Amino acid sequence: MQRTRFGDMACSIARTLDIVGEPWSPLILRDVYVGITRFDELQRDLGISSKVLSERLKGLVDNGVLERRAYSQRPPRHEYTLTDKGRELCDLLLVMVRWGDRWTAGESGPPVLYRHHDCGQISHVELHCSVCDRLMRATDVDVLPGPGA
Amino acid sequence: MQRTRFGDMACSIARTLDIVGEPWSPLILRDVYVGITRFDELQRDLGISSKVLSERLKGLVDNGVLERRAYSQRPPRHEYTLTDKGRELCDLLLVMVRWGDRWTAGESGPPVLYRHHDCGQISHVELHCSVCDRLMRATDVDVLPGPGA
DNA sequence: CCAGTAACTTCCCTAAGGGAAGTCGTTGGG
DNA sequence: CCCAACGACTTCCCTTAGGGAAGTTACTGG
Numbered sequence: 641m642q643r644t645r646f647g648d649m650a651c652s653i654a655r656t657l658d659i660v661g662e663p664w665s666p667l668i669l670r671d672v673y674v675g676i677t678r679f680d681e682l683q684r685d686l687g688i689s690s691k692v693l694s695e696r697l698k699g700l701v702d703n704g705v706l707e708r709r710a711y712s713q714r715p716p717r718h719e720y721t722l723t724d725k726g727r728e729l730c731d732l733l734l735v736m737v738r739w740g741d742r743w744t745a746g747e748s749g750p751p752v753l754y755r756h757h758d759c760g761q762i763s764h765v766e767l768h769c770s771v772c773d774r775l776m777r778a779t780d781v782d783v784l785p786g787p788g789a
Numbered sequence: 790m791q792r793t794r795f796g797d798m799a800c801s802i803a804r805t806l807d808i809v810g811e812p813w814s815p816l817i818l819r820d821v822y823v824g825i826t827r828f829d830e831l832q833r834d835l836g837i838s839s840k841v842l843s844e845r846l847k848g849l850v851d852n853g854v855l856e857r858r859a860y861s862q863r864p865p866r867h868e869y870t871l872t873d874k875g876r877e878l879c880d881l882l883l884v885m886v887r888w889g890d891r892w893t894a895g896e897s898g899p900p901v902l903y904r905h906h907d908c909g910q911i912s913h914v915e916l917h918c919s920v921c922d923r924l925m926r927a928t929d930v931d932v933l934p935g936p937g938a
Numbered sequence: 939c940c941a942g943t944a945a946c947t948t949c950c951c952t953a954a955g956g957g958a959a960g961t962c963g964t965t966g967g968g
Numbered sequence: 969c970c971c972a973a974c975g976a977c978t979t980c981c982c983t984t985a986g987g988g989a990a991g992t993t994a995c996t997g998g
Binding site for chain 1: 792793795799800801802803804805806807808810811812815816819822823836837853874876877878879880881882883884885886887888889890891892893894895897898899900901902903904905906907908910911912913914915916917918919920921922923924925926927928929930931932933934935936937938
Binding site for chain 4: 716
């Protein structure tokens with residue numbers, strides 16, 4: 641099933657998808673984010689085959705999103721932790737959560753809640769402009785060619 | 790390659806991935822967002838096989854992200870447009886762009902720039918708390934079980 | 939010394955993606 | 969009037985990625 645490569649497209653969306661653009665990677669990221677960091681914990685929680693899990697983990701480590709570190713030498717045991725690059729990628733998860741909560745959660749409401757440290761309230765993310773701080777969604781922008789086009 | 794279903798997991802990330810969790814869907818969404826709305830335009834722009842493209846489009850329409858509408862009866866011609874659900878999903882693309890620009894763009898800089906309507910400036914998205922309006926990133930929240938857990 | 943555990947790897951099978959070619963309804967040019 | 973062209977797909981075949989189960993390695997504890 642030779643998959644088309646996205647990594648060399650001149651598009652940050654495509655390049656991001658090249659790293660987390662298949663179903664399992666974001667879920668692995670989510671698990672590591674909430675503290676499920678070991679191989680067999682991940683496998684149990686996700687119901688993923690160990691083959692695919694080891695491939696995905698290797699890929700995420702190669703792309704600098706996760707770090708593999710030994711937390712014990714004898715016996716050799718490893719865990720996966722987020723790098724800065726990976727931690728920032730988790731922001732994407734918050735936006736997925738927001739959309740999923742709005743459009744795919746049923747009667748029962750959102751399965752997970754998020755409490756903001758600063759204000760202590762249950763809330764969700766909104767996209768704001770880095771310049772003027774006001775709301776900035778996909779419908780609020782013009783798209784222009786940039787230097788790396 | 791029977792793919793594991795994510796749709797019925799109690800997780801908004803998984804449910805979102807069930808809809809746009811494979812590589813092509815977000816790119817199709819991006820194209821429709823910037824005005825590439827017809828089948829053969831999409832195919833040319835993406836380099837996707839027509840088989841997979843028609844499957845993906847059908848899926849996105851079924852999930853209420855895109856709308857298929859005839860813009861001509863004779864001859865029968867169709868285009869795909871964003872629904873409200875799909876437009877909000879484009880916010881996710883802005884966050885992908887931001888991460889991709891920061892971590893995968895090379896020397897030459899970002900391939901695409903975004904100008905905010907409100908302030909007219911080239912900028913990017915930041916995640917803010919819907920309650921207190923301050924920055925709210927993945928590292929700034931506690932995760933708690935919600936009603937739909 | 940044997941069961942158990944963490945972290946994988948190997949094997950096989952099936953189904954999904956890629957590519958090329960074919961289809962269907964219509965229109966415009968020679 | 970007939971054939972090429974076009975938009976929008978569908979069908980066919982081939983390759984390969986994903987799922988599942990079983991095997992492997994390196995230890996530890998009883």
